[in-house]
Amino acid sequence: MIEEDIKKSLNQFSNLLKEGTRYIANAAEEDLKHKTSANSWSKQEILGHLIDSGTHNLQRFLEIQFASKPYQIRKYNQDELVKHNAYNEADPMELLSFWLSINERIIQVISKQEKEVYDYQIQLVGGEFSDFRFLFTDYVIHLEHHVRQILA
Numbered sequence: 432m433i434e435e436d437i438k439k440s441l442n443q444f445s446n447l448l449k450e451g452t453r454y455i456a457n458a459a460e461e462d463l464k465h466k467t468s469a470n471s472w473s474k475q476e477i478l479g480h481l482i483d484s485g486t487h488n489l490q491r492f493l494e495i496q497f498a499s500k501p502y503q504i505r506k507y508n509q510d511e512l513v514k515h516n517a518y519n520e521a522d523p524m525e526l527l528s529f530w531l532s533i534n535e536r537i538i539q540v541i542s543k544q545e546k547e548v549y550d551y552q553i554q555l556v557g558g559e560f561s562d563f564r565f566l567f568t569d570y571v572i573h574l575e576h577h578v579r580q581i582l583a
Protein backbone atom coordinates (compact mmCIF):
# COMPACT_ATOMS: atom_id res chain seq x y z
CA MET A 432 0.00 0.00 0.00
CA ILE A 433 1.27 3.48 -0.87
CA GLU A 434 2.21 5.71 2.06
CA GLU A 435 0.06 8.78 2.62
CA ASP A 436 2.89 11.26 1.92
CA ILE A 437 3.75 9.47 -1.34
CA LYS A 438 0.09 9.37 -2.32
CA LYS A 439 -0.16 13.13 -1.65
CA SER A 440 2.94 13.79 -3.77
CA LEU A 441 1.59 11.60 -6.58
CA ASN A 442 -1.67 13.57 -6.60
CA GLN A 443 0.22 16.86 -6.67
CA PHE A 444 2.43 15.45 -9.43
CA SER A 445 -0.58 14.45 -11.56
CA ASN A 446 -2.18 17.86 -11.09
CA LEU A 447 1.02 19.62 -12.16
CA LEU A 448 1.18 17.49 -15.30
CA LYS A 449 -2.43 18.43 -16.13
CA GLU A 450 -1.82 22.14 -15.52
CA GLY A 451 1.37 22.18 -17.55
CA THR A 452 -0.21 20.23 -20.39
CA ARG A 453 -3.23 22.54 -20.62
CA TYR A 454 -1.03 25.60 -20.74
CA ILE A 455 1.54 24.30 -23.22
CA ALA A 456 -1.04 22.74 -25.53
CA ASN A 457 -2.89 26.07 -25.80
CA ALA A 458 0.03 28.53 -25.76
CA ALA A 459 1.27 30.31 -28.84
CA GLU A 460 4.59 28.92 -30.05
CA GLU A 461 6.12 32.41 -29.97
CA ASP A 462 5.25 32.72 -26.29
CA LEU A 463 6.81 29.37 -25.48
CA LYS A 464 10.03 30.23 -27.34
CA HIS A 465 10.37 33.81 -26.06
CA LYS A 466 13.48 34.51 -23.98
CA THR A 467 13.50 37.47 -21.59
CA SER A 468 17.30 37.66 -21.87
CA ALA A 469 20.15 35.89 -23.62
CA ASN A 470 21.02 34.04 -20.39
CA SER A 471 17.51 32.94 -19.46
CA TRP A 472 15.57 29.89 -20.55
CA SER A 473 12.39 30.24 -22.56
CA LYS A 474 9.29 28.41 -21.34
CA GLN A 475 10.03 25.77 -23.96
CA GLU A 476 13.59 25.38 -22.68
CA ILE A 477 12.22 25.04 -19.14
CA LEU A 478 10.04 22.23 -20.48
CA GLY A 479 13.17 20.71 -22.01
CA HIS A 480 14.92 20.97 -18.67
CA LEU A 481 11.97 19.11 -17.12
CA ILE A 482 12.43 16.39 -19.73
CA ASP A 483 16.10 16.08 -18.78
CA SER A 484 15.18 16.02 -15.10
CA GLY A 485 12.55 13.38 -15.79
CA THR A 486 14.94 11.11 -17.67
CA HIS A 487 17.62 11.39 -14.99
CA ASN A 488 15.17 10.86 -12.16
CA LEU A 489 13.43 7.93 -13.82
CA GLN A 490 16.81 6.23 -14.03
CA ARG A 491 17.49 7.06 -10.38
CA PHE A 492 14.07 5.80 -9.25
CA LEU A 493 14.74 2.50 -11.01
CA GLU A 494 18.42 2.04 -10.11
CA ILE A 495 17.91 2.69 -6.41
CA GLN A 496 15.96 -0.58 -6.25
CA PHE A 497 18.91 -2.77 -7.23
CA ALA A 498 22.07 -0.69 -6.82
CA SER A 499 24.27 -0.97 -3.75
CA LYS A 500 23.21 1.24 -0.87
CA PRO A 501 23.49 4.03 -0.20
CA TYR A 502 22.58 4.91 -3.78
CA GLN A 503 24.79 7.78 -4.92
CA ILE A 504 23.13 10.61 -6.80
CA ARG A 505 25.16 11.78 -9.78
CA LYS A 506 24.88 15.40 -10.82
CA TYR A 507 24.09 16.30 -14.43
CA ASN A 508 24.89 19.49 -16.34
CA GLN A 509 21.45 20.99 -16.87
CA ASP A 510 22.57 24.05 -18.84
CA GLU A 511 24.60 22.04 -21.33
CA LEU A 512 21.78 19.54 -21.80
CA VAL A 513 19.28 22.32 -22.55
CA LYS A 514 21.75 23.92 -24.95
CA HIS A 515 22.74 20.75 -26.83
CA ASN A 516 19.20 19.41 -27.02
CA ALA A 517 18.28 22.67 -28.82
CA TYR A 518 14.91 22.64 -27.11
CA ASN A 519 13.94 26.10 -28.32
CA GLU A 520 14.09 24.92 -31.94
CA ALA A 521 12.01 21.78 -31.29
CA ASP A 522 8.33 21.24 -31.94
CA PRO A 523 6.53 22.11 -28.69
CA MET A 524 4.02 19.27 -29.08
CA GLU A 525 6.84 16.72 -29.47
CA LEU A 526 8.40 18.03 -26.26
CA LEU A 527 5.06 17.98 -24.47
CA SER A 528 4.46 14.38 -25.52
CA PHE A 529 7.94 13.33 -24.39
CA TRP A 530 7.56 15.13 -21.03
CA LEU A 531 4.22 13.47 -20.39
CA SER A 532 5.51 10.01 -21.35
CA ILE A 533 8.49 10.17 -19.00
CA ASN A 534 6.38 11.40 -16.12
CA GLU A 535 3.61 8.87 -16.68
CA ARG A 536 6.29 6.18 -16.47
CA ILE A 537 7.59 7.75 -13.24
CA ILE A 538 4.07 7.65 -11.79
CA GLN A 539 3.87 3.94 -12.60
CA VAL A 540 7.28 3.21 -11.07
CA ILE A 541 6.55 5.16 -7.88
CA SER A 542 3.04 3.71 -7.52
CA LYS A 543 4.26 0.13 -7.65
CA GLN A 544 6.98 0.36 -5.00
CA GLU A 545 6.92 -1.73 -1.86
CA LYS A 546 6.87 0.29 1.36
CA GLU A 547 10.48 -0.57 2.29
CA VAL A 548 11.81 0.89 -0.97
CA TYR A 549 10.89 4.40 0.22
CA ASP A 550 13.36 3.92 3.09
CA TYR A 551 16.31 3.01 0.84
CA GLN A 552 19.22 5.30 1.56
CA ILE A 553 20.67 7.76 -0.95
CA GLN A 554 23.75 9.94 -0.82
CA LEU A 555 23.15 13.37 -2.28
CA VAL A 556 25.68 15.26 -4.39
CA GLY A 557 26.84 17.33 -1.38
CA GLY A 558 27.51 14.20 0.68
CA GLU A 559 24.35 14.36 2.82
CA PHE A 560 22.19 11.27 3.23
CA SER A 561 18.46 10.90 2.75
CA ASP A 562 16.04 8.32 1.39
CA PHE A 563 14.06 7.41 -1.72
CA ARG A 564 10.98 9.13 -0.25
CA PHE A 565 12.88 12.43 -0.16
CA LEU A 566 14.18 11.93 -3.69
CA PHE A 567 10.66 11.57 -5.09
CA THR A 568 9.07 14.38 -3.06
CA ASP A 569 11.97 16.67 -4.00
CA TYR A 570 11.37 15.80 -7.67
CA VAL A 571 7.73 16.91 -7.31
CA ILE A 572 8.80 20.18 -5.62
CA HIS A 573 11.27 20.79 -8.46
CA LEU A 574 8.56 20.07 -11.02
CA GLU A 575 6.16 22.48 -9.32
CA HIS A 576 8.77 25.26 -9.29
CA HIS A 577 9.33 24.97 -13.04
CA VAL A 578 5.68 24.42 -14.00
CA ARG A 579 4.88 27.67 -12.15
CA GLN A 580 7.59 29.39 -14.24
CA ILE A 581 5.97 28.08 -17.42
CA LEU A 582 2.49 29.18 -16.31
CA ALA A 583 3.67 32.70 -15.40
